[in-house]
Amino acid sequence: MSNTEDLRNFVHIVRAGNISNAAVQLDVPKSKLSRSLKRLEESLGCGLFIRNTRAMHLTEDGATLYRDIAPALQTLETSLEKLASQSSGPTGLLRVSIPLAFGREVLIPELPKFRKQFPNVQLDIRLAPQSTNPVRDGIDLSIEVGELNSSQLIAQRFLTVEQWLVCHPRFDRTLPYNSLWMDRRHRPATGIEADTSTEKSTVNPSWHEAQIVDDPLSIREFIASNAIQDIALIPDLYARPWIAKGWLQRISTEINLPTQTPVYFVSNRISLSQPKSQAFIEFAKVCVLDYQSQSRD
16 A cells, blocks of 8 residues: 555656756755655555656556546645644645846835744745746746646736836937837737838837746846946836836836736646635735735825
8 A cells, every 4th residue: 555655756756857957946955755755656556657867757557647646646635734723723734936127125024024924934935037837846826927828727817017118217209219129928929910111109119029027127227337328128016106106107008018917926836725825815915905006196
């Protein structure tokens, strides 16, 4: 009879792609997972992986086992955590991937409040300039920008940001702009068409020629500091505070591009219904409201 720990380790290995990645995510020696996998295969009397020097692939028996036990183990973990939370509140380690800009500007300054409110939740915050892969990176909860394409992910809509075209306060609207800047995460995947005109217009910018950067805050600071004749498309969440302070200006409210971008909380390995996940989601919502309120002051 296989024990639950061996089955859990098997599921972690499948989701991580190999034993090395799983060991890093679980913070255990590779040898421990290797022994666990060997013990499980011996108890079942079949091989679960096809191994080579570059990767591990599930056998037919391994795929069947994973398909049968993964949902049950997740249900078990959720039930145990709910029982624990009834007496002590949300508990356990929560690995969260957050866009670099959102973490730096909105969330990180408020984390002491979360720690005070939920002392039994240990946070592992990862600031990611680009989208993360929950399976590969061992993430419990991530904030992802834009529409989701994976049917394996469980998503909860968090907020919607609008892309604003902004410029330096001394931008000369009678002259062509020099360069257009965009953040990679918020760059629209559709609606960008090549502009055949030679004139660089702020009403109809050449989106396909945009300079792409992995951080909207860096773009914001660059435009406000010395890029007087450049323009940028950044989320209104980050544009509003600097416009209110007079450090940026919004150029146009009508641009030839989809401007609404959804933002989701995404879970692959741990259900979004778990108390620690929901506690963090509600905390993040409050952080956004507080940040937006300060922007209006």
